[in-house]
Amino acid sequence: MGTIKACIFDLDGVVVDTAKYHYKAWKKLGAELGFDFTLEDNERLKGVSRMDSLNILLEIGKITLTQDEKEFYADKKNNWYKAFIEQMQPDEVLPGAEAFFKAIKNDGYKMALGSASKNAVPILEKTNLLHWFDAVIDGTKTQTAKPNPEVFLLGAKALGFTPAECVVFEDAEAGVEAAINAGMKCVGIGSPKLLAKANLVIEGLHQMTLDKLKHI
Numbered sequence: 001m002g003t004i005k006a007c008i009f010d011l012d013g014v015v016v017d018t019a020k021y022h023y024k025a026w027k028k029l030g031a032e033l034g035f036d037f038t039l040e041d042n043e044r045l046k047g048v049s050r051m052d053s054l055n056i057l058l059e060i061g062k063i064t065l066t067q068d069e070k071e072f073y074a075d076k077k078n079n080w081y082k083a084f085i086e087q088m089q090p091d092e093v094l095p096g097a098e099a100f101f102k103a104i105k106n107d108g109y110k111m112a113l114g115s116a117s118k119n120a121v122p123i124l125e126k127t128n129l130l131h132w133f134d135a136v137i138d139g140t141k142t143q144t145a146k147p148n149p150e151v152f153l154l155g156a157k158a159l160g161f162t163p164a165e166c167v168v169f170e171d172a173e174a175g176v177e178a179a180i181n182a183g184m185k186c187v188g189i190g191s192p193k194l195l196a197k198a199n200l201v202i203e204g205l206h207q208m209t210l211d212k213l214k215h216i
């Protein structure tokens, strides 16, 4: 084993395909507030916390709300989102994720989750993935949002490794920046253009191998 001893995975868009459910719920809220929320708009919400996402949505709809109203609508969106994830099946795990988890575990690497979501644990339970993770850091354990490195630094600490010993897997620009800010290597999942700051960009975990991990 080289310098890298642990992998820290973002959840939404890296391990599970939940972006579509976030989108459906935000779109429903936009419709209720009287405007159309597009798939293109949705790109701006990836990796962004629930309240920050609502603020972006309101900016797009040119709507001003009080803090109490914001809490009400954020809750409403979350309840719709929870109803979607309640129906999730293990086959909604993204291709290659479990095969890669198995490969790294067999090779002695540790694994943590580093997600902004407060729904991470129920999602990992629904999809039978919780058992893979040696540590889970989610939106219930952090004070600051990506690109702040807090979530990944807490992940490294929970696993007992230094940042330089960890690699982060991220699909959001803010997440790649958070990894860099944490002093960690980063594998971007998605567009090489959007995630240009990552050390390596792949389409999905199905393209990840132990060899790529060792040479990052």
Ligand code: BG6
Binding pocket: 011, 012, 022, 045, 046, 047, 048, 049, 050, 053, 078, 115, 116, 117, 118, 119, 120, 139, 172
């Ligand atoms: C991130 C998603 O993982 O979690 C964002 O990419 C989402 O779209 C954020 O807003 C917070 O999720 P939740 O489940 O706490 O509303």
Ligand code: MG
Binding pocket: 010, 011, 012, 013, 014, 046, 047, 170, 171, 172, 175
């Ligand atoms: Mg993500």
